[in-house]
Amino acid sequence: MIEFSLWDIVRNLLLAARWTVVLSLVSFIGGALVGTLLLFMRIGRRRVLRLFAKYYVELFQGTPLLMQLFLAFFGLGLFGIDVPAWLAAGVALILWSAAFLTEIWRGCVEAIAKGQWEASSSLGMGYVQQMRYVILPQALKIAIPPTVGFSVQVIKGTALTSIIGFVELSKAGTVVTNATFQPFMVYGLVALIYFALCWPLSKSSQVLERKLNVAHRNH
Amino acid sequence: MFDYAWLAQYWPVLLKGILVTVQLIAVGAVAGTALGIACAWVRSLGPKWLRPPVTAYVELIRNTPFLIQLFFIFFGLPSLGLQMSELQAANLAMIINLGAYSCEIIRAGIQAAPRGQFEAGASLAMTPFETFRHIILVPSLQRIWPALCSQVIIVMLGSSVVSQIAAEDLTFAANFIQSRTFRAFEAYFVSTAIYLVLAILLRQVLIAAGSFIFPRRSGR
Amino acid sequence: MSLIEITEVRKSFGANEVLKGINIDVDPGEVIAIIGKSGSGKSTLLRCINGLELIDDGSISVAGAQLLPDELHLKALRLKVGMIFQQFNLFPHLTAGGNVMLSQMVVKKTPKAAAEAMAHKMLERVGLGHKYDAFPDELSGGQQQRVAIARALAMQPIALLCDEITSALDPELVAEVLGVVRELASEGMTLLMVTHEMKFARDVCSRVVFMHQGRVHEIGKPEEVFADPKTPELKQFLGVH
Numbered sequence: 001m002i003e004f005s006l007w008d009i010v011r012n013l014l015l016a017a018r019w020t021v022v023l024s025l026v027s028f029i030g031g032a033l034v035g036t037l038l039l040f041m042r043i044g045r046r047r048v049l050r051l052f053a054k055y056y057v058e059l060f061q062g063t064p065l066l067m068q069l070f071l072a073f074f075g076l077g078l079f080g081i082d083v084p085a086w087l088a089a090g091v092a093l094i095l096w097s098a099a100f101l102t103e104i105w106r107g108c109v110e111a112i113a114k115g116q117w118e119a120s121s122s123l124g125m126g127y128v129q130q131m132r133y134v135i136l137p138q139a140l141k142i143a144i145p146p147t148v149g150f151s152v153q154v155i156k157g158t159a160l161t162s163i164i165g166f167v168e169l170s171k172a173g174t175v176v177t178n179a180t181f182q183p184f185m186v187y188g189l190v191a192l193i194y195f196a197l198c199w200p201l202s203k204s205s206q207v208l209e210r211k212l213n214v215a216h217r218n219h
Numbered sequence: 220m221f222d223y224a225w226l227a228q229y230w231p232v233l234l235k236g237i238l239v240t241v242q243l244i245a246v247g248a249v250a251g252t253a254l255g256i257a258c259a260w261v262r263s264l265g266p267k268w269l270r271p272p273v274t275a276y277v278e279l280i281r282n283t284p285f286l287i288q289l290f291f292i293f294f295g296l297p298s299l300g301l302q303m304s305e306l307q308a309a310n311l312a313m314i315i316n317l318g319a320y321s322c323e324i325i326r327a328g329i330q331a332a333p334r335g336q337f338e339a340g341a342s343l344a345m346t347p348f349e350t351f352r353h354i355i356l357v358p359s360l361q362r363i364w365p366a367l368c369s370q371v372i373i374v375m376l377g378s379s380v381v382s383q384i385a386a387e388d389l390t391f392a393a394n395f396i397q398s399r400t401f402r403a404f405e406a407y408f409v410s411t412a413i414y415l416v417l418a419i420l421l422r423q424v425l426i427a428a429g430s431f432i433f434p435r436r437s438g439r
Numbered sequence: 440m441s442l443i444e445i446t447e448v449r450k451s452f453g454a455n456e457v458l459k460g461i462n463i464d465v466d467p468g469e470v471i472a473i474i475g476k477s478g479s480g481k482s483t484l485l486r487c488i489n490g491l492e493l494i495d496d497g498s499i500s501v502a503g504a505q506l507l508p509d510e511l512h513l514k515a516l517r518l519k520v521g522m523i524f525q526q527f528n529l530f531p532h533l534t535a536g537g538n539v540m541l542s543q544m545v546v547k548k549t550p551k552a553a554a555e556a557m558a559h560k561m562l563e564r565v566g567l568g569h570k571y572d573a574f575p576d577e578l579s580g581g582q583q584q585r586v587a588i589a590r591a592l593a594m595q596p597i598a599l600l601c602d603e604i605t606s607a608l609d610p611e612l613v614a615e616v617l618g619v620v621r622e623l624a625s626e627g628m629t630l631l632m633v634t635h636e637m638k639f640a641r642d643v644c645s646r647v648v649f650m651h652q653g654r655v656h657e658i659g660k661p662e663e664v665f666a667d668p669k670t671p672e673l674k675q676f677l678g679v680h
């Protein structure tokens with residue numbers, strides 16, 4: 001048996017953690033793009049699109065991410081392509097993130113007081129102008145803390161892609177454990193690396209939230 | 220292209236998986252919320268020396284994936300002499316996970332309690348703990364019940380990864396079926412649909428439980 | 440001997456000294472009205488007497504027992520002295536009866552049946568026997584405040600502290616609460632009340648304390664204080680020239 005030093009273990013985990021970061025970024029950015037599209041459907045005027053976005057969100061929030069990963073993996077396979085794990089992982093995580101971001105942002109738009117709608121329409125603005133100049137700028141501001149907070153969920157969500165065979169931090173943890181027979185230490189280290197990635201985001205989300213609350217109270 | 224004939228033979232496997240998932244979330248929800256209440260009490264009103272370890276627990280759990288928590292418990296703890304069955308590990312992981320999330324949710328509810336409620340308790344000679352237990356707790360839980368329900372559902376859906384330590388839940392059943400029938404997409408499609416139904420039912424159950432525990436509408 | 444002895448009590452919030460050496464002795468059965476401008480420290484004084492705020496200096500004793508800031512002494516004090524708040528502070532998840540029963544059962548370990556009987560009796564006493572099963576949000580402000588009084592009375596205190604207990608009420612509901620207090624006074628309950636109801640203070644109270652900038656500025660029988668204020672501050676407060 002090959003001996004692994006602590007540094008060997010950490011180095012292998014950190015190398016794999018790069019893929020966790022890459023996948024998180026891709027999922028978050030992709031999810032934000034799709035989510036923006038869904039948001040406009042969700043708060044738009046076309047009933048069909050509103051309902052589509054609504055059920056989309058309910059479907060993705062009402063089923064396990066792991067199942068979505070499996071379905072992406074085997075579903076894409078039905079088209080006869082040999083699906084690499086990274087593709088299924090990316091697709092599923094983007095669609096999943098989009099659902100959550102849509103819902104978060106919808107809450108922010110709806111949190112803008114009714115008075116703002118009334119005031120802007122009394123100024124003769126149309127729906128698009130109201131959105132563009134009055135509602136969205138305000139919604140954007142209050143959307144930042146929960147959006148940053150959700151990025152933590154995305155990072156943690158990427159751990160599940162190890163199950164369909166994508167090699168990132170969690171998968172590396174399992175591989176290294178199997179080679180070293182030190183699950184306590186290896187999974188402990190894996191947890192610490194995730195923590196190092198997630199905690200700063202959690203904290204900034206909280207800080208931003210608090211700042212926003214203070215700003216609102218001072219109005 | 221799709222073939223669901225296997226359902227006739229394998230539905231008992233699915234049913235058994237459903238029962239395990241239901242059992243997991245039932246135990247997890249009750250014990251996890253209880254743990255969350257205890258931690259929320261510590262973090263908002265409890266002894267100062269207990270706060271740092273509880274805060275560390277909450278932050279650690281909220282900032283690491285459930286899958287890793289599960290692996291740590293199931294594969295890591297035995298090296299400390301803590302041997303567990305798959306199901307026990309899954310239960311424990313869910314309790315610990317929900318405990319941390321519900322702690323923060325419940326704490327927000329406690330912080331929203333009017334100061335006068337604490338003072339009324341004190342002026343009636345109740346200790347801070349008695350005041351918490353009898354006066355603050357129930358209205359605080361009522362305030363955050365919707366958020367708590369959502370978190371329980373998130374944990375239920377998250378429980379699908381316990382199949383990775385071979386706890387025989389619904390996802391495990393789906394894995395088993397697809398390995399026997401090679402109808403992977405169909406097996407996961409059916410179990411996804413079941414999860415969706417479970418999530419909808421669970422929400423109904425939790426809402427009903429809420430109106431049973433909190434017969435009064437307003438919780439100020 | 441006085442029932443409540445307040446001696447040289449000082450209390451600061453940060454750099455803001457709110458009570459600057461308060462001396463008041465209250466005899467059993469006395470009804471004391473505390474009047475004064477907003478911010479003069481009236482609430483803080485009552486809250487100190489109930490141990491909701493800790494005093495920085497001086498002493499407070501009730502029925503011979505010193506007020507000390509540990510849980511045991513505080514509990515003993517609060518069993519003797521009840522408090523009624525401006526905002527009622529009823530427990531929203533309990534019925535009127537439940538509100539009155541709770542602390543008896545939790546603090547005094549009174550058996551449920553006895554606590555229930557006491558709750559009925561006390562609610563009867565404030566004229567709300569028929570509202571036993573009502574929740575706070577089903578009661579008017581005046582009724583809520585009367586439940587709060589019943590709740591305090593159920594602990595069988597020897598004195599009650601009332602902090603502007605009618606200030607949050609609609610004018611037409613003030614009388615029903617003051618009626619209950621008047622009743623208590625006539626039954627010999629010791630009362631310390633912060634109030635803006637001058638007529639009530641004149642009719643019911645044995646003494647009036649005028650607080651100004653954290654001090655007892657004037658104290659005396661209502662007929663003296665109201666008819667013949669000595670200091671310009673009290674004159675201004677009462678609007679006499």
Ligand SMILES: Nc1ncnc2c1ncn2[C@@H]1O[C@H](COP(=O)(O)OP(=O)(O)O)[C@@H](O)[C@H]1O
Pocket residue numbers: 452455457475476477478479480481482483484
């Ligand atoms: N918890 C507190 N923290 C800081 N300052 C306080 C607090 N409570 C009261 N004060 C201050 O003490 C002063 C007296 O307040 P209070 O006793 O409520 O006056 P009153 O009841 O006579 O209107 C005020 O200046 C108020 O701002």
Ligand SMILES: [Mg+2]
Pocket residue numbers: 481482483603
């Ligand atoms: Mg006051």
